[in-house]
Amino acid sequence: MNAILLSAVWGIVMMFSGIFTTSKTAIRNVAVVGLVLLVLGNYADMIGYHLMTVNVHKMLYFDTFGLLGNLIAFGSTLLYVLLSGRDMEKVGHHLAEYFALIFFVLCGVAIVTTFNTLLMLFLGIEIISIPLYILTGADKRNLKSNEASLKYFLMGAFSTGLMLLGIAFLYGATQTGTFFIDDLWSGKTAVTPLFMAGLLLLLVSMAFKVSAAPFHFWTPDVYDGAPTVFTSFMATIVKVSIFVGFIRLFDEAFGDSQEKWQVFVAIIAAATLFIGNVTAVFQQSVKRMLAYSSIAQAGFMLLALLALNGVAKEGIILYAAAYSIATIGIFAVLIRMKDYTFEGFNGLARQQPVLAATCTIFLLSLAGIPLTGGFFAKYYMLSSVVATGHYLWLVIFAVLCAAVSVYYYFRVIQAMYFKDGDGATEAEPGLGFKGLLVVLAVIVVVLGVWPQSLLGQLSRLIYTW
Amino acid sequence: MNASAVVFYILSAFILATGLLAVTSRKIFRTAIWLLFSLTGVAGLYFWLGMQFIAAVQVVVYVGGIVVLIIFSIFLTQQSGKDLPSPLRRRTVFSALAACIGFALTCLLLSRYSSFRVKESDYDFAPDMSISAIGNQLLSTSEHGYVLPFEVISILLLAAMIGCIVIAMKSKPGDK
Numbered sequence: 264m265n266a267i268l269l270s271a272v273w274g275i276v277m278m279f280s281g282i283f284t285t286s287k288t289a290i291r292n293v294a295v296v297g298l299v300l301l302v303l304g305n306y307a308d309m310i311g312y313h314l315m316t317v318n319v320h321k322m323l324y325f326d327t328f329g330l331l332g333n334l335i336a337f338g339s340t341l342l343y344v345l346l347s348g349r350d351m352e353k354v355g356h357h358l359a360e361y362f363a364l365i366f367f368v369l370c371g372v373a374i375v376t377t378f379n380t381l382l383m384l385f386l387g388i389e390i391i392s393i394p395l396y397i398l399t400g401a402d403k404r405n406l407k408s409n410e411a412s413l414k415y416f417l418m419g420a421f422s423t424g425l426m427l428l429g430i431a432f433l434y435g436a437t438q439t440g441t442f443f444i445d446d447l448w449s450g451k452t453a454v455t456p457l458f459m460a461g462l463l464l465l466l467v468s469m470a471f472k473v474s475a476a477p478f479h480f481w482t483p484d485v486y487d488g489a490p491t492v493f494t495s496f497m498a499t500i501v502k503v504s505i506f507v508g509f510i511r512l513f514d515e516a517f518g519d520s521q522e523k524w525q526v527f528v529a530i531i532a533a534a535t536l537f538i539g540n541v542t543a544v545f546q547q548s549v550k551r552m553l554a555y556s557s558i559a560q561a562g563f564m565l566l567a568l569l570a571l572n573g574v575a576k577e578g579i580i581l582y583a584a585a586y587s588i589a590t591i592g593i594f595a596v597l598i599r600m601k602d603y604t605f606e607g608f609n610g611l612a613r614q615q616p617v618l619a620a621t622c623t624i625f626l627l628s629l630a631g632i633p634l635t636g637g638f639f640a641k642y643y644m645l646s647s648v649v650a651t652g653h654y655l656w657l658v659i660f661a662v663l664c665a666a667v668s669v670y671y672y673f674r675v676i677q678a679m680y681f682k683d684g685d686g687a688t689e690a691e692p693g694l695g696f697k698g699l700l701v702v703l704a705v706i707v708v709v710l711g712v713w714p715q716s717l718l719g720q721l722s723r724l725i726y727t728w
Numbered sequence: 729m730n731a732s733a734v735v736f737y738i739l740s741a742f743i744l745a746t747g748l749l750a751v752t753s754r755k756i757f758r759t760a761i762w763l764l765f766s767l768t769g770v771a772g773l774y775f776w777l778g779m780q781f782i783a784a785v786q787v788v789v790y791v792g793g794i795v796v797l798i799i800f801s802i803f804l805t806q807q808s809g810k811d812l813p814s815p816l817r818r819r820t821v822f823s824a825l826a827a828c829i830g831f832a833l834t835c836l837l838l839s840r841y842s843s844f845r846v847k848e849s850d851y852d853f854a855p856d857m858s859i860s861a862i863g864n865q866l867l868s869t870s871e872h873g874y875v876l877p878f879e880v881i882s883i884l885l886l887a888a889m890i891g892c893i894v895i896a897m898k899s900k901p902g903d904k
Contacts, residue, residue, distance in 0.1 A: 271883050278890065318869070322876050360894045367887040374880065386880045390887060397891035 265304035266373040273297035274366035281359025294362040298341040329376040332507035339587040346595040354490040364394035375508035380442040399489040411488025418481040422471040429464025444516035476534040486554035495594030498557040503583035535562035536664040570647035578643025585636030589625040592703045599688045609684025619679045621700040630672040636710030743769035754811040
């Protein structure tokens with residue numbers, strides 16, 4: 264509850280900060296203070312200290328899984344604002360409002376990771392989505408940004424409609440008429456067509472939100488058209504938080520009827536892995552490649568949804584951390600580049616050795632090379648599916664897709680180190696920026712060498728229920 | 729036939745007649761206005777049933793919101809003064825087919841459930857449908873109160889409003 268309260272209040276504080284000061288540094292500092300408070304507040308929630316006691320009547324349920332998901336989202340946002348906050352100023356004039364919208368998104372994130380009724384899930388998803396439509400179109404002079412925003416809005420409205428229809432079906436399928444996700448299955452032994460229709464509609468609409476194939480068509484255009492700073496936010500923090508909610512929904516509400524829908528998730532995961540990885544190979548722009556790579560990574564995260572066991576829950580938390588931090592780092596470097604194509608990275612290692620080295624670590628992590636966080640993240644995903652005893656073909660397929668992904672990630676590394684060019688950044692990056700990138704790289708490596716630093720805490724809390 | 733039944737038939741005839749005019753009118757703007765009347769008639773039907781809240785929502789959302797949205801989009805996209813081109817033959821056939829299937833489905837449902845009667849004893853268990861009861865529950869902090877979603881919706885609306893302003897506000901000339 265701390266996180267929801269703090270993020271909502273800080274969204275309003277950010278709005279007013281735009282009135283009282285015009286200094287962009289001051290506004291950014293207010294946002295940083297807010298994010299630090301959010302991280303602390305959420306941690307306080309985990310250790311059992313609450314700002315105020317609110318009786319939520321089981322509409323929200325604060326378990327460790329959700330709160331840890333929050334912690335990763337807020338921590339990544341803090342790193343993201345520290346790294347890229349300066350670039351947000353270049354997008355447009357409403358810096359304070361952009362930060363306010365980001366805080367509202369975080370409020371939605373805190374609801375989506377801890378919801379216990381379909382009503383709150385729907386509201387959380389909407390609170391995440393609506394500010395994102397606006398952030399996508401924040402660069403008002405850029406036609407591509409406008410187009411992306413409109414496209415995202417229309418497609419998002421469509422998927423919202425599907426989600427509402429699914430919720431209505433599920434409401435009708437329960438005997439008592441309830442939105443509580445624990446009660447949806449209670450008293451049932453067989454899946455009725457109405458229940459199945461509701462479940463599939465929810466699956467489709469959530470798959471749309473995490474950009475899983477075949478509902479991914481909006482992703483490349485929106486991620487490409489949106490201002491790069493906000494693409495970074497959407498592709499990482501928002502995506503992994505919705506995944507936490509996605510897994511929560513299917514675990515709590517439909518966990519008992521798992522074998523009925525598992526095959527659909529398997530098909531979606533396979534399609535996502537295939538389309539994401541294969542299409543990424545053909546991209547010329549690094550930004551667009553990263554959009555497809557985010558689809559491919561969503562395919563891996565869907566494996567956790569398929570398995571839904573303890574390993575999967577641990578794995579998705581690790582995956583969320585490793586993927587978010589690495590992608591935020593790459594985007595932070597990409598924003599500083601003059602040229603977003605692969606050629607633009609030519610010879611970056613000679614010009615900016617720190618940027619190139621940290622970028623290499625992030626890319627290695629995304630590709631899943633050992634000693635980086637991405638390796639263990641992928642390992643957990645695969646072993647969770649192996650633990651179910653079925654779908655071995657999907658595991659093999661996922662490994663093959665990961666091998667394909669090495670090609671396009673290494674293309675950037677190759678351009679940075681082995682090709683000649685000027686690899687120009689827009690301005691000389693400051694010392695703080697470089698230092699933060701190194702910190703991010705260190706986190707990625709620590710997660711890869713010693714994943715228990717994060718997971719130990721989680722498993723201790725999950726298994727002591 | 730008592731007075732209640734007379735009111736029902738008048739309302740139904742009104743809804744059907746304006747609905748028919750809405751789909752047959754050749755001017756798209758008039759279509760929107762006929763739709764407005766038809767939706768108002770449906771609201772009247774809800775009032776006739778004694779469901780004040782649903783009737784009010786029907787007026788606020790459909791009559792006040794959706795039809796106004798439709799009219800705005802007509803103004804933005806269509807030449808509202810001109811006649812629409814006559815529809816294709818094939819499309820007419822399929823629309824007629826769809827209408828017939830819809831009519832058949834309604835008849836089927838009516839024939840199956842027309843014997844369904846609400847028993848007097850059911851009324852004792854029926855929840856209080858009055859607007860004040862709904863309002864109390866919406867803002868109640870007790871067991872079945874919905875004050876938490878209510879507050880969350882206010883965050884949603886605030887975010888949407890800020891977004892509208894960010895999108896619509898003109899940047900000062902000379903700024904990037």
